[in-house]
Amino acid sequence: MINLSIKVNKMVDQNEKELIERVLQGEKSAFREIVVNYQKLVNHIAYKMIPQETERDDICQDVFIKVYQNLGSFQFGSKLSTWIGRITYNRCLTYLEKKKPLLFEDFAEKNQTLDSLQSDVFDPEKILLSSDLSVRIRSEINLLPIKFKTILSLYHLEEMTYDEIGKIMKLPSGTVKSYIFRGRKMLKDRLLQKYNQEDL
Amino acid sequence: MHLSDKQIQAFIESPENINVELKAHLDSCSSCQTEVELYKSLMLELKQEKIPELSGDFVGNVMNSIEPLPSPEIIQPIDKWKWLNIAASIAFVMLGVITMIYYDGLQVFSSVYSWFNEIENQAVSKLSESSSSVSTMLGVDLGTILFIGMVLGFFGVLDKILSRKKISNLKIFSI
Numbered sequence: 001m002i003n004l005s006i007k008v009n010k011m012v013d014q015n016e017k018e019l020i021e022r023v024l025q026g027e028k029s030a031f032r033e034i035v036v037n038y039q040k041l042v043n044h045i046a047y048k049m050i051p052q053e054t055e056r057d058d059i060c061q062d063v064f065i066k067v068y069q070n071l072g073s074f075q076f077g078s079k080l081s082t083w084i085g086r087i088t089y090n091r092c093l094t095y096l097e098k099k100k101p102l103l104f105e106d107f108a109e110k111n112q113t114l115d116s117l118q119s120d121v122f123d124p125e126k127i128l129l130s131s132d133l134s135v136r137i138r139s140e141i142n143l144l145p146i147k148f149k150t151i152l153s154l155y156h157l158e159e160m161t162y163d164e165i166g167k168i169m170k171l172p173s174g175t176v177k178s179y180i181f182r183g184r185k186m187l188k189d190r191l192l193q194k195y196n197q198e199d200l
Numbered sequence: 201m202h203l204s205d206k207q208i209q210a211f212i213e214s215p216e217n218i219n220v221e222l223k224a225h226l227d228s229c230s231s232c233q234t235e236v237e238l239y240k241s242l243m244l245e246l247k248q249e250k251i252p253e254l255s256g257d258f259v260g261n262v263m264n265s266i267e268p269l270p271s272p273e274i275i276q277p278i279d280k281w282k283w284l285n286i287a288a289s290i291a292f293v294m295l296g297v298i299t300m301i302y303y304d305g306l307q308v309f310s311s312v313y314s315w316f317n318e319i320e321n322q323a324v325s326k327l328s329e330s331s332s333s334v335s336t337m338l339g340v341d342l343g344t345i346l347f348i349g350m351v352l353g354f355f356g357v358l359d360k361i362l363s364r365k366k367i368s369n370l371k372i373f374s375i
Contacts, residue, residue, distance in 0.1 A: 026268055035259050040251075047251050057255050064262045137245040156246035185205045187242050188235075197234060 016080045023071055031071075034080075035064050041081055042088045044157060045168075048150040049092035059095055063088045078167055085154070085168040096146075140190050148183035155180050201225070203232045208239050289356040296350040 022030035042063050046056045066087050074083055141149055147169075154160045154168065155176075162173040162180075169176070203211070203222060211218045211226070218226070226232050255261070 028263065028266070028268060031266065032259060032263055035262050039254060039258060043254050044251055053252070057258065057261075060254055060258065061262050061265060065266060068266045133241055134245055137242055138249065141246065141249065152246055153249070153251075156243065157249055157251070181206060181209055184209060184239065184242055184246075188205070188238055191238070191242075197238075 013076070013079075017076070020071055020074065020080070023068070031068055034067070038067075038081060038084050039064075041085055041158060044153050045085060045088040045150060046092055048153050049089075049146050050095060055095070059091055060088075063091050066091065079164065081160075082164050082167045085160075085164075086170075089150070089168050136191060136195065137187070140187050140194075143190070144183060144186060148179060148186065151176060151179045152183045202229065203235070205235075208232070208235050212236065212239055212243060286357060289353045292353040293350060293357065296346065296353070 019030050019033055023034065039060070042060050043056070046059050046063075050056050050059060063084070067084055070087075074080070141152070144152070151165055151169065154165045155162075160168075162176040165171070165176045166173045171179075203226060207218075207222060211222070226236070
């Protein structure tokens with residue numbers, strides 16, 4: 001079983017190598033395959049890190065342009081997905097750093113908090129009244145701090161290993177594991193603060 | 201004693217690894233079972249979370265915004281002997297230039313020439329039968345030989361640099 005998995009991974013690596021080689025030889029359509037294969041991953045990271053939907057598309061586009069321009073420097077030291085994930089994470093961090101003062105200005109003008117801004121998408125009243133556990137959990141996931149929800153998403157949704165997530169976010173594997181544990185506990189505690197255990 | 205959050209999370213991820221004692225407690229404790237169910241719901245939701253998709257023509261927009269990469273050029277691998285060759289040529293030119301700067305060029309030539317002549321004369325006197333000198337044999341004076349050597353060395357370096365093709369993007373595959 002393990003041997004089979006190693007073989008499959010090697011085949012994937014080989015396919016990726018060939019794909020990259022084709023892109024570098026000027027075959028633009030090969031890059032389309034890369035975009036199609038990894039747009040979900042890029043979108044997931046951006047969605048967790050950037051609250052504004054309008055900006056997200058541009059950021060994801062920027063990420064793929066960067067990937068295209070720097071593909072020649074990719075040395076296969078990691079999976080292509082990890083490398084693209086890292087570029088996405090860095091791009092989102094840069095965006096957040098640049099936008100930080102602006103974001104605060106926006107909130108101040110509208111007399112909003114970050115939580116209330118996010119609640120625009122998830123109407124808190126509706127959520128409290130909702131008997132659907134799934135809706136309640138989803139709203140709490142969105143209120144988690146950025147690092148926690150990004151790590152949880154990469155682990156559960158993208159099914160990445162601690163090591164891969166660590167490479168993307170420049171964290172040791174042990175720290176990633178700890179974030180995952182603490183994130184899930186935080187979610188549980190927040191739910192129990194808002195709802196009775198019997199209602200959950 | 202109830203199971204800790206860590207133990208519950210670990211149990212959900214790999215139930216086969218739970219020890220007998222904890223398993224026995226879990227089977228009989230409704231509070232821990234409720235916690236387990238809550239964590240299971242959380243993890244399921246995290247796994248099935250629906251993320252809004254990117255705009256319909258996202259792929260097309262990306263493809264329209266990228267410029268074609270410059271066409272790849274074939275690399276001519278430069279082996280260690282070629283590098284040695286270059287290094288030797290550079291050393292030769294440098295030696296010539298430094299000597300020229302340190303002494304007056306013509307003075308060097310004349311002193312080397314006279315030194316060479318002296319050796320030559322000694323050799324000639326020893327081989328009295330032979331009347332030809334090294335210079336005569338070569339047909340040119342030593343200064344000219346050194347100058348030609350320097351020029352050749354310079355062109356050697358220039359040739360090695362210019363003949364090296366630009367490293368293409370395919371470099372990573374050749375390593």
